[in-house]
Amino acid sequence: MTTSFLSMRPLRYAMLSLSVLAFAPSATAAPPSKSLKPRALVAKPTGRELAGDTLVERIVVKFHEGSRVRLRDQRLVALTSERDAAERSLLAGRNLGDARLEADVGAVASLLERAPRIGAIARLFDEPESSLEARKASGERQSGEQLADLNLYFEVPLMPGTTSERVADLVAALNALDGVEVAYAEPPPEPAMVNFGMDAAVRGLLAAADLPPTTPSYVNNQGYLNAAPNGVNAKYAWTVTGGQGQNVKVVDVEGGWRTTHEDMPTLFHMGGTQYADASWRHHGTAVLGEIVGASNAYGVTGIAHAAQAGYESIGAQSSASAISKAATAAGRGGIVLIELHSRGPADGTACTCNTSQCNYIAMEYWQANYDAIKTATANGVIVVEAAGNGSADLDASAYGGRFNRNTRDSEAIVVGGSTATTRSPMCWTNFGTRVDVHGWGERVYSMGYGNVFGSYGEDQFYTSSFSGTSSASPIVVGAAASAQGVALANGRRLTSAQMRSLLRDNGTPQAANARQIGPLPDLAKALPKVISGNY
Structure with a gap:
């Protein structure tokens, strides 16, 4: 699909391009309070880590x-x-x-x-x-x-x-x-979707009337629902008690959603101020479609369609503030999805595709975002975070060890993007030891955009080509919500670190490649371990 977030970027304070300020870990930290493990500090930046023309918010x-x-x-x-x-x-x-x-x-x-x-x-x-x-x-x-x-x-x-x-x-x-x-x-963040550019036909549909013809079912086109090795075995999970995500709350952090879409369930939390821009709205709608698209005879069905979904928008607050509010709404055992990325320093990795987002990286690079995530996971919230679409090696020295789990671990689950059929890293996906698991980074059927069944108004828009770590991360969230639903049904509740290990250790390996993006979760492997408590 062809949706441009460069040409249709919403304005918070103005039209701004994206970047991230780089710092390295500090050699010293203040003493811990009582017997707590001390919190590591970061080295103070010089202020000149970024290119001088980078716009900041x-x-x-x-x-x-x-x-x-x-x-x-x-x-x-x-x-x-x-x-x-x-x-x-x-x-x-x-x-x-x-x-x-x-x-x-x-x-x-x-x-x-x-x-x-x-x-x-x-x-x-x-x-x-x-x-x-x-x-x-x-x-x-x-x-x-x-x-x-x-x-x-x-x-x-x-x-x-x-x-x-x-x-x-x-x-x-x-x-x-x-x-x-x-x-x-x-700088302000962007949705972690690959930028290609919206064609005129799709743009014209944004003003179409909302007509009532019956929508076809696209479930058979949602290959990520299928059995391994290409899918996450969601259809198997639906046969397991709790495997549809029952009693799990999921909150999406980004900029906009079409809450009246015919396949959108009732949302339990709607926080923040949405951007009015259609590109944000289609993006958020597509994300929730993968996770909680309603189970019915038409449209798409979400991996964890029985979960409760909500959103927290960054339209009038910082991403760190939105993450914190989303964690409060999700609560212990709930899931926060961070569907954003921003541009970091150049790491020397060749960027041969999706060049408008070169060096865009995961949001926990910023200290305020990291601290918000760490507070969330410490309180029992599972956090899933897009790795970003910047062709970046997160192990590179340019990032100062900020993605080194051995010294700075937010306990979030970081998600890379693969091809839909070979589990090979997409050319633009970020990679490295910090990337835990992957999902489909292309050809994802979901709600929104309107390149499928797009002639009858936005409430019936569907897409066949949602992409980026934006499309990959909701697949992982759906798998996590399914696993947490099964855990709750068996008197358990997984933490973010436990969920990360469960999905990483019970997945279909990525295709052999020097760029690590982790396995594709496999619920047929993971759920029996959740039931037995052997995770």
């Missing part, structure tokens, strides 16, 4: 753990009297006294006044402080690991057309402050 600043910096009356303040013993210990471990910290808080405010901004400083995570504090505490109790205080993240929205070069010195100045853990310029 916001500046993100995070203060050090224990500082208890908050926004009060539009001002940043350090709530010295409210720090507990653990927070005081964290600051002492970094030799950060009250006077130094207060001076740095003032310096941050002064520096951000100089930014080419279109709004005041605000909290990055758009949830009550008390809710974020409660999830941090519960996640630390369950995981035994120190988690980030998400209330320490702040943002300033930048003027349309702002480039990385324009704010590089400002970012460097922020990172020179002892009280700042990390600061970076952040």
